Amino acid sequence: MIYCMYYPTKTVGKKRGTVMIYTDNAATTPISPSAAQTFTKCLNEVYGNPSSLHSIGQKAAEVLFEARQTVAQCLNCQPREIYFTSGGSEADNQAIRSAAHAGKKKGKLHIISTSVEHHAVLHTLDRLKDEGFEVQLLEVGETGLVTPQQVADAIREDTCLVSVMYANNEIGTVMPIAEIGEICRARGVTFHTDAVQAAGHLHIDVSKQNIDMLSLSGHKFHGPKGVGVLYARKGVALESLIDGGAQERGKRAGTENIPAIAAMAQALKEACSEMDEVARQETAIRDRIIQGLSEIPHSILNGDRDKRLPNNVSFCFEGIEGESLLLMLDEKGICGSSGSACTSGSLDPSHVLLAIGRIHEIAHGSLRLSLSKYNTMEEAEYIIKTVPGVVEYLRSFSPLWKDKVSGKNPFILK
Numbered sequence: 001m002i003y004c005m006y007y008p009t010k011t012v013g014k015k016r017g018t019v020m021i022y023t024d025n026a027a028t029t030p031i032s033p034s035a036a037q038t039f040t041k042c043l044n045e046v047y048g049n050p051s052s053l054h055s056i057g058q059k060a061a062e063v064l065f066e067a068r069q070t071v072a073q074c075l076n077c078q079p080r081e082i083y084f085t086s087g088g089s090e091a092d093n094q095a096i097r098s099a100a101h102a103g104k105k106k107g108k109l110h111i112i113s114t115s116v117e118h119h120a121v122l123h124t125l126d127r128l129k130d131e132g133f134e135v136q137l138l139e140v141g142e143t144g145l146v147t148p149q150q151v152a153d154a155i156r157e158d159t160c161l162v163s164v165m166y167a168n169n170e171i172g173t174v175m176p177i178a179e180i181g182e183i184c185r186a187r188g189v190t191f192h193t194d195a196v197q198a199a200g201h202l203h204i205d206v207s208k209q210n211i212d213m214l215s216l217s218g219h220k221f222h223g224p225k226g227v228g229v230l231y232a233r234k235g236v237a238l239e240s241l242i243d244g245g246a247q248e249r250g251k252r253a254g255t256e257n258i259p260a261i262a263a264m265a266q267a268l269k270e271a272c273s274e275m276d277e278v279a280r281q282e283t284a285i286r287d288r289i290i291q292g293l294s295e296i297p298h299s300i301l302n303g304d305r306d307k308r309l310p311n312n313v314s315f316c317f318e319g320i321e322g323e324s325l326l327l328m329l330d331e332k333g334i335c336g337s338s339g340s341a342c343t344s345g346s347l348d349p350s351h352v353l354l355a356i357g358r359i360h361e362i363a364h365g366s367l368r369l370s371l372s373k374y375n376t377m378e379e380a381e382y383i384i385k386t387v388p389g390v391v392e393y394l395r396s397f398s399p400l401w402k403d404k405v406s407g408k409n410p411f412i413l414k
């Protein structure tokens, strides 16, 4: 019997003693004990406003200063290149709008991105189209990758921004961002990467990877929710989305959320220091689950087999609805997802699965399991014992499946 493995002393949503496995870490992660401790300590003890000149305010300013230094060390940049935001969405919005509007001043209205970005990027780009920008979304191959050559070929004289995510939130594909960064640097184009899903799983070095702007979100690496980071290289034009006070060097008004910022910095430091070990553990668990679920007939792995996040498992199963699968798995103590958390309320199939060539019928039968350092091999074994039975059960009363078995409707997946 597996007891709520990700937080050994607690059960979440179910009676103590029942199985509860959390594999929805791409949606959000549980806060780490050390980040939670930092958070509560700051909440209780560091209540000053960092803009106040008295000693209580200056204590808060000191905590803020240290958090900025910690984050800068993790990314290999200068503390003054770090801006704290309310999360990944805000960082994406600010980076993209800033680069676009700086480009517009020079008459550059062409933006390059990909068809598999998070909606925080895609919807921002849609807004910019209304302002007259030309947005070119690069098509991805079957595994969800864009190549550096595609980016090189797409760059024009009037390109002001390339925004390519580091790792995909649904299918886990890892993009060649260092190579893309090199091309952008050589061609004088600002390069932004949404590294929200990469942080804590993949190394980030903004200097070596030629990144001009980068977005992070605290709650994806065991930090708190509602706090994030925008890295903007010195010299890159940054505009403020929120006007008001002079916080964040005038680029993000509003009194700083000291407990959340300090806890996020602590979580990032922890994630970076244990990353290699965690990635090794996650990869072994991921591979075991992929191997087990690949044996389900008429199923397919989404994303690149090798160039993928160590914590991502994504499958499509023919003849079932992902939503029903999720609900039944939840009953059996497995918390997963059918796509990204942001679109789980929508009946539309995932734009990422459609972009990699899954047809609607197949895209509807998707399952994403995203791991963290708290998952175990024992949980992997439970998952690969449980999922096939649930898929078979759901297929047993699916009219679509019956038509396939009777030969009326051909199978799509092997």
Ligand SMILES: Cc1ncc(COP(=O)(O)O)c(C=O)c1O
Residues within 6 Å of the ligand: 026, 027, 086, 087, 088, 089, 090, 092, 118, 120, 165, 167, 168, 169, 194, 196, 197, 216, 217, 218, 226, 228, 340, 341, 342
């Ligand atoms: C790739 C990616 N970018 C951006 C975001 C948005 O981050 P936040 O929830 O902190 O606004 C997410 C969240 O799921 C994400 O996965």
